[in-house]
Amino acid sequence: MKFEVLILGNSSATPIFERHPTAQIINFNEQIFLVDCGEGTQMQLSRFGIKSNKISHIFISHLHGDHYLGLVGLLSSMNLHGRYSDLHLYGPAPLIEIINLQLKYSETTLQYNLIFHPTNSEAEELIFENNSIRVTAFPLKHRVPTTGFRFDEIQRPRALIRERIEHLNMPTVFFSRLKRGMDCVDLDGTVYRAEELTKPAPVPRSYAYCSDTRAFDAYVSSIQGVDLLYHESTFMHDMIGRAIDTLHSTSLEAAQVAKQVGAKRLLLGHYSARYRELIPLLEEAQLEFVNVELSLEGKWYKV
Amino acid sequence: MKFEVLILGNSSATPIFERHPTAQIINFNEQIFLVDCGEGTQMQLSRFGIKSNKISHIFISHLHGDHYLGLVGLLSSMNLHGRYSDLHLYGPAPLIEIINLQLKYSETTLQYNLIFHPTNSEAEELIFENNSIRVTAFPLKHRVPTTGFRFDEIQRPRALIRERIEHLNMPTVFFSRLKRGMDCVDLDGTVYRAEELTKPAPVPRSYAYCSDTRAFDAYVSSIQGVDLLYHESTFMHDMIGRAIDTLHSTSLEAAQVAKQVGAKRLLLGHYSARYRELIPLLEEAQLEFVNVELSLEGKWYKV
Known part of the structure; x- marks a missing residue:
């Protein structure tokens, strides 16, 4: 049963060096989820051959532009492309106010149901579950209310x-x-x-998404033992002061978190515009944790 | 004295075939103006070597997403790139409400002055003038309040x-x-x-931007005798019914408008996603008007 993550954007705040703001596709057995939706996500979907109307659920971590500014464009394009199936959207409560304001002034009425589920940045919550997968939102520590998301495959019967x-x-x-x-x-x-x-059925797999956040906080209990952990690594550790000030993490810290929670593999991302070359971020993480990879745009990662 | 237009996006509603939503740069003697700002404009600026912090004035025609969804990302990136100089923004009144709502929830305070000037979609108005150029907004006919913009070089002394x-x-x-x-x-x-x-000084040059609009209306008086006319040509004329329904223009109509107002040259754009090949749109316009070109992304057009 397929369980893979496609990176659409791995850049932090501003797009640079052909890197785009954050967005990821999760394909779980042909259920297609989108996690974050930075500006240009609809173009990246098209570039990597993902039909946007196959997306059933969208999860937005927080309301910094590099994580959601592609959303209204995507929702509008879905409408123009004849979507009629329900779309579930999860994110901070004000997100729906932002969307509705823009739909109002463009005099757009979506032909499909957009079902909004506000997330809670104060406590871990189960936000979606069907017979094969369960999604949990959990608080991260950033400058605005932010949640991570954990995707757990449900234990199948023998x-x-x-x-x-x-x-x-x-x-x-x-x-x-x-x-x-x-x-x-x-x-x-x-x-x-x-x-x-x-x-027995295969052991259920799990994926966790942690961006944006300072490393080490209550959220480590929410991501215990995940198979694949995406953890932001905006800076290298010589920039720890800046990471603390901006409530981001360093590559070394991402690796320490992975080690602490017993993750099987770690995926780095949300790279600062100061790094043209990414290998040094990888090498720094490898000092702490062996099974680490750089997230690269257009690449699928198996969970 | 330079007076050129760079096309950043020539697609209508949805990005497709490597075509992007609408945005243009006008370089008038190194004064840099941005007209419309569809999703991905900041990436296009970077791709074509335009430093966003050189933009002094932004003009937004209307609040359909393909004409402004790149704006909040661009404003934020300008901030991150250390902009301190004033930025003048012209557009429909609700635009500032949309921007402020997003800045509020991202807890962003711009370090530079964003000076907003609401446009009037009911009557022609002079909206900006200095000692070398004058900009007029004039009503177009579209589904939401929309203006075109005309840029007139000011007559220099002998x-x-x-x-x-x-x-x-x-x-x-x-x-x-x-x-x-x-x-x-x-x-x-x-x-x-x-x-x-x-x-005598050279004859002053002029550029007019008409997108989105049904062809032929009060606006033809506002664009009389322009040297270069950008006029949307969303459809070919066999789709005239659809053009009327959606308040867009056909390529043939764009050419008829250019002829009617005595434009020297015509630039087509805002191509529907139904056209992979654009030459037929050009050929259709040429039936009515000889000096016509397709607007192509990354290409500069002299006024």
């Missing part, structure tokens, strides 16, 4: 082992119980053991 | 003919009078004739 089942004359009603790990007994007293007839 | 002046023992106070075409007489009764000692 799988029947076909070769062991097919010669048995077992009532099919037993299948779902066996998948849930329960043994069954038929009227003849024959016992069917879940342990023998099924195998 | 120029002294140095070779004819230098051997004369003429009081220098006469120079400015001669330049204004006035003859002068000194105390000896010697007459200095402006016609002999000066030559």
Whole structure:
């Protein structure tokens, strides 16, 4: 089952060196989620072959322009491209006021339902769940109310082992119980053991998105043990003073967070305009944490 | 004296085929003006080597997203790039409400003065003038309040003919009078004739911007005799019904307007996403008007 992240933008505040403001696509088994939507996101989607009308849910971390200024353009283009399916939008409460004001003055009525869910930057909250994935928003520490997002695959039931089942004359009603790990007994007293007839489903995977934030705060409990952690690394550690002042993180700190929460892999991003070359940010993180990669635009990362 | 237009975006509503939403730079003798500011304008400026902090005046025609959604990002980037000089912004009154709402929630205070001048979509108005150029806003006919903009070079004084002046023992106070075409007489009764000692300045040039609009309306009086007319040509004429419904123009109509107002040259633009190839739009306009060009992104057009 596919679970991948496509980087659309890895730049911090201003676009530079062909790097764009923040946006990411998450493809979970062909459910398409967009996380943040900086200016130019609709062009990046088109460049990397993502049909915007396949996006079902959009998650906005905070109201700094480099994380959401592409949103109204994207919503309008979806409308022009004939979208009719519901679109769920999650973000800080004032986001809908900003959108509505712009739709009002452009005299635009969306043909589809835009369903807005305000996020809470004060406490972790489950914000979306279906039968395969669960999304949690959790507080980050930045200059304005900000949340990160964690995407957890839901534990699937055990799988029947076909070769062991097919010669048995077992009532099919037993299948779902066996998948849930329960043994069954038929009227003849024959016992069917879940342990023998099924195998466990793969371990559920998880992805967490942390941008923008000062490193180390309450949010580390929200991202414990994630498989893939995207953590902003706006600066290198010689700029720690600036990171503290602007409530951002350094590459070294991103790696320390990854280590602290037991993440399997770390993805760096939200690079400052001062860095044309990114390898030094990678090398700095590697001092603390081995499984680290630079997020690069147009590249898919498996969770 | 330079008077040129750089096309940053020539697409209508949605970006497609590497075409971007509307934005143009006007360089008048190194005074840099921006006309409209669709999403991605700051990236286009950077791509074509225009320093955004050199822009002194921004003119927004109307509040459809493809004409202004790049503005808040540009204003923010100017701030991050250390702008301190005043910035004058002209556009429909609600524009400042939209900007202020977004600055408020991003907790951004601009370090420079943003001076907003609301435009009037009901009547032609002189909105800016200095000693070399004059800018007029005039009503267009679109679905929301919209203005076009006309840029008129101000007639310069006559120029002294140095070779004819230098051997004369003429009081220098006469120079400015001669330049204004006035003859002068000194105390000896010697007459200095402006016609002999000066030559006329070049004929002032003019540029008009008409997007978005239905063709033919009161605005034709505002663009009489312009040297270069940018007129939207969203559709080809077989789509005239759609042009009427959406209050846009066809390529043929743009040419008819250019002819009607006695423009010297016509620049087409604001092409619909339905046209991958633009040559047919050019050819259609040429049926009516010879001096017509396609506006292409990254290309400078002399006025």
